[in-house]
Amino acid sequence: DGGITQSPKYLFRKEGQNVTLSCEQNLNHDAMYWYRQDPGQGLRLIYYSQIVNDFQKGDIAEGYSVSREKKESFPLTVTSAQKNPTAFYLCASSIALAGGHGELFFGEGSRLTVL
Protein backbone atom coordinates (compact mmCIF):
# COMPACT_ATOMS: atom_id res chain seq x y z
CA ASP A 1 0.00 0.00 0.00
CA GLY A 2 1.13 3.56 -0.66
CA GLY A 3 2.08 5.67 2.30
CA ILE A 4 4.73 7.08 4.57
CA THR A 5 6.79 4.95 6.89
CA GLN A 6 8.57 6.39 9.88
CA SER A 7 10.99 4.49 12.06
CA PRO A 8 11.62 3.89 14.81
CA LYS A 9 8.26 4.50 16.48
CA TYR A 10 9.90 4.94 19.88
CA LEU A 11 13.47 6.01 20.54
CA PHE A 12 15.41 6.74 23.68
CA ARG A 13 18.58 8.76 23.61
CA LYS A 14 21.11 9.88 26.13
CA GLU A 15 22.01 13.53 26.30
CA GLY A 16 24.82 14.43 23.95
CA GLN A 17 23.99 11.80 21.36
CA ASN A 18 22.83 12.41 17.82
CA VAL A 19 19.92 10.34 16.56
CA THR A 20 18.48 9.90 13.07
CA LEU A 21 14.79 9.38 12.36
CA SER A 22 13.88 7.65 9.14
CA CYS A 23 11.10 8.70 6.77
CA GLU A 24 10.30 6.86 3.54
CA GLN A 25 7.39 7.46 1.14
CA ASN A 26 6.22 5.50 -1.88
CA LEU A 27 3.61 8.03 -3.01
CA ASN A 28 5.91 9.58 -5.62
CA HIS A 29 5.50 12.94 -3.90
CA ASP A 30 7.97 15.74 -4.58
CA ALA A 31 7.58 17.60 -1.28
CA MET A 32 8.45 16.24 2.14
CA TYR A 33 8.32 17.78 5.59
CA TRP A 34 9.34 17.26 9.18
CA TYR A 35 7.18 18.61 12.00
CA ARG A 36 7.61 18.51 15.72
CA GLN A 37 4.61 18.21 18.07
CA ASP A 38 4.68 19.03 21.77
CA PRO A 39 1.71 18.70 24.15
CA GLY A 40 -0.69 21.63 23.83
CA GLN A 41 1.14 23.08 20.85
CA GLY A 42 0.52 22.99 17.15
CA LEU A 43 2.77 21.16 14.76
CA ARG A 44 5.91 23.21 14.18
CA LEU A 45 7.81 22.92 10.92
CA ILE A 46 11.45 21.87 11.24
CA TYR A 47 12.58 21.39 7.63
CA TYR A 48 10.96 20.87 4.27
CA SER A 49 12.11 19.79 0.85
CA GLN A 50 10.52 20.56 -2.51
CA ILE A 51 12.78 18.40 -4.61
CA VAL A 52 15.72 16.01 -4.39
CA ASN A 53 18.98 17.58 -3.19
CA ASP A 54 17.20 20.71 -1.98
CA PHE A 55 15.71 21.57 1.40
CA GLN A 56 14.84 24.65 3.43
CA LYS A 57 14.71 25.48 7.11
CA GLY A 58 11.33 25.74 8.73
CA ASP A 59 10.46 27.67 11.85
CA ILE A 60 12.52 25.64 14.35
CA ALA A 61 15.49 24.21 12.41
CA GLU A 62 18.16 24.85 15.04
CA GLY A 63 19.68 21.62 16.34
CA TYR A 64 18.33 19.55 13.44
CA SER A 65 19.70 18.47 10.07
CA VAL A 66 18.20 16.71 7.05
CA SER A 67 19.19 15.29 3.69
CA ARG A 68 17.23 14.54 0.52
CA GLU A 69 19.38 12.32 -1.63
CA LYS A 70 16.46 10.29 -2.94
CA LYS A 71 12.92 11.34 -3.76
CA GLU A 72 11.42 8.77 -1.42
CA SER A 73 13.63 9.42 1.61
CA PHE A 74 13.96 12.39 3.97
CA PRO A 75 15.81 11.46 7.17
CA LEU A 76 15.99 13.84 10.12
CA THR A 77 18.97 13.98 12.48
CA VAL A 78 18.39 15.38 15.94
CA THR A 79 21.77 16.63 17.04
CA SER A 80 23.16 17.17 20.51
CA ALA A 81 22.75 20.90 19.87
CA GLN A 82 18.96 20.57 20.13
CA LYS A 83 18.22 21.71 23.66
CA ASN A 84 14.81 20.11 24.15
CA PRO A 85 14.67 17.12 21.80
CA THR A 86 12.03 15.09 23.65
CA ALA A 87 8.97 15.31 21.40
CA PHE A 88 6.75 13.56 18.87
CA TYR A 89 8.19 13.90 15.36
CA LEU A 90 6.00 13.69 12.28
CA CYS A 91 7.09 13.28 8.69
CA ALA A 92 4.74 14.23 5.88
CA SER A 93 4.68 14.47 2.12
CA SER A 94 2.59 16.20 -0.54
CA ILE A 95 2.43 16.11 -4.33
CA ALA A 96 4.14 19.49 -4.51
CA LEU A 97 4.81 22.39 -2.21
CA ALA A 98 2.86 24.89 -4.26
CA GLY A 99 -0.34 24.49 -6.21
CA GLY A 100 -3.00 21.81 -6.01
CA HIS A 101 -4.63 21.07 -2.73
CA GLY A 102 -1.37 20.79 -0.85
CA GLU A 103 -2.88 18.00 1.25
CA LEU A 104 -0.28 16.46 3.53
CA PHE A 105 0.04 12.74 4.09
CA PHE A 106 1.57 11.96 7.47
CA GLY A 107 3.49 9.04 8.84
CA GLU A 108 2.65 7.48 12.19
CA GLY A 109 5.28 9.50 14.01
CA SER A 110 8.42 8.83 16.04
CA ARG A 111 8.46 9.56 19.74
CA LEU A 112 11.90 10.58 20.94
CA THR A 113 12.73 10.64 24.64
CA VAL A 114 15.99 11.98 25.95
CA LEU A 115 17.04 10.38 29.21
Next chain:
Amino acid sequence: SQKIEQNSEALNIQEGKTATLTCNYTNYSPAYLQWYRQDPGRGPVFLLLIRENEKEKRKERLKVTFDTTLKQSLFHITASQPADSATYLCAPRSNDYKLSFGAGTTVTVRA
Protein backbone atom coordinates in the same frame (compact mmCIF):
# COMPACT_ATOMS: atom_id res chain seq x y z
CA SER B 1 3.89 37.11 13.35
CA GLN B 2 1.37 34.63 12.01
CA LYS B 3 -0.83 33.10 14.66
CA ILE B 4 -3.46 30.35 14.65
CA GLU B 5 -5.86 29.89 17.55
CA GLN B 6 -8.26 27.01 18.08
CA ASN B 7 -10.69 26.42 20.95
CA SER B 8 -8.40 26.14 23.94
CA GLU B 9 -10.87 24.05 25.88
CA ALA B 10 -11.65 20.45 25.04
CA LEU B 11 -15.15 19.81 23.78
CA ASN B 12 -17.34 17.19 25.46
CA ILE B 13 -20.67 16.52 23.78
CA GLN B 14 -23.47 14.00 23.81
CA GLU B 15 -23.80 11.56 20.94
CA GLY B 16 -26.11 12.91 18.26
CA LYS B 17 -25.33 16.57 18.99
CA THR B 18 -23.35 18.94 16.79
CA ALA B 19 -19.78 19.86 17.71
CA THR B 20 -18.57 23.26 16.53
CA LEU B 21 -14.85 24.01 16.49
CA THR B 22 -13.29 27.42 15.87
CA CYS B 23 -10.09 28.34 14.09
CA ASN B 24 -8.95 31.97 14.09
CA TYR B 25 -5.84 33.23 12.35
CA THR B 26 -4.01 36.55 12.31
CA ASN B 27 -1.38 38.34 10.25
CA TYR B 28 -1.86 36.52 6.98
CA SER B 29 -4.42 35.78 4.31
CA PRO B 30 -4.45 32.10 3.43
CA ALA B 31 -5.67 31.06 0.00
CA TYR B 32 -7.11 27.93 1.56
CA LEU B 33 -7.49 26.21 4.87
CA GLN B 34 -7.40 22.51 5.68
CA TRP B 35 -8.76 20.47 8.57
CA TYR B 36 -7.14 17.31 9.89
CA ARG B 37 -8.08 14.67 12.42
CA GLN B 38 -5.48 13.24 14.80
CA ASP B 39 -5.96 10.23 17.05
CA PRO B 40 -3.69 9.79 20.11
CA GLY B 41 -0.17 8.72 19.20
CA ARG B 42 -0.84 8.82 15.46
CA GLY B 43 -0.21 11.15 12.56
CA PRO B 44 -2.91 13.61 11.41
CA VAL B 45 -5.24 12.58 8.60
CA PHE B 46 -6.63 15.07 6.08
CA LEU B 47 -10.38 15.67 6.22
CA LEU B 48 -11.42 18.73 4.25
CA LEU B 49 -10.09 21.70 2.33
CA ILE B 50 -11.89 25.00 1.81
CA ARG B 51 -10.70 27.77 -0.50
CA GLU B 52 -10.89 31.51 0.15
CA ASN B 53 -13.65 31.94 -2.44
CA GLU B 54 -15.81 29.23 -0.86
CA LYS B 55 -18.11 30.07 2.00
CA GLU B 56 -18.97 26.53 2.97
CA LYS B 57 -17.87 22.97 2.23
CA ARG B 58 -19.52 19.71 3.24
CA LYS B 59 -18.39 16.12 3.41
CA GLU B 60 -20.80 13.59 4.86
CA ARG B 61 -21.44 14.77 8.46
CA LEU B 62 -18.72 17.41 8.34
CA LYS B 63 -19.21 21.05 7.43
CA VAL B 64 -16.58 23.77 7.21
CA THR B 65 -17.07 27.51 6.76
CA PHE B 66 -14.43 30.09 5.89
CA ASP B 67 -14.90 33.78 6.62
CA THR B 68 -11.92 35.72 5.29
CA THR B 69 -13.29 38.98 6.73
CA LEU B 70 -13.41 37.59 10.24
CA LYS B 71 -10.27 35.51 9.57
CA GLN B 72 -12.07 32.50 10.92
CA SER B 73 -13.05 28.97 9.98
CA LEU B 74 -15.71 26.93 11.74
CA PHE B 75 -15.72 23.13 11.67
CA HIS B 76 -18.96 21.32 12.45
CA ILE B 77 -19.50 17.63 13.17
CA THR B 78 -23.21 16.91 12.93
CA ALA B 79 -24.96 13.86 14.42
CA SER B 80 -21.77 13.17 16.34
CA GLN B 81 -20.72 9.64 17.23
CA PRO B 82 -18.24 8.28 19.79
CA ALA B 83 -15.98 7.36 16.86
CA ASP B 84 -15.63 11.10 16.14
CA SER B 85 -13.66 11.51 19.38
CA ALA B 86 -10.25 12.84 18.37
CA THR B 87 -8.22 16.04 18.13
CA TYR B 88 -9.01 18.25 15.15
CA LEU B 89 -6.36 20.53 13.69
CA CYS B 90 -6.86 23.49 11.39
CA ALA B 91 -4.12 24.37 8.91
CA PRO B 92 -4.24 27.61 6.95
CA ARG B 93 -1.80 27.83 4.06
CA SER B 94 0.68 30.64 4.52
CA ASN B 95 1.82 32.92 1.70
CA ASP B 96 4.94 30.85 1.08
CA TYR B 97 2.81 27.74 0.51
CA LYS B 98 3.70 26.12 3.81
CA LEU B 99 0.95 24.72 5.97
CA SER B 100 0.90 25.99 9.55
CA PHE B 101 -1.12 24.11 12.15
CA GLY B 102 -3.14 25.15 15.14
CA ALA B 103 -2.74 23.36 18.47
CA GLY B 104 -5.98 21.48 17.88
CA THR B 105 -9.25 20.99 19.73
CA THR B 106 -9.93 17.67 21.43
CA VAL B 107 -13.47 16.41 21.02
CA THR B 108 -14.98 13.68 23.18
CA VAL B 109 -18.39 12.31 22.21
CA ARG B 110 -20.26 10.52 25.02
CA ALA B 111 -22.52 7.61 24.16
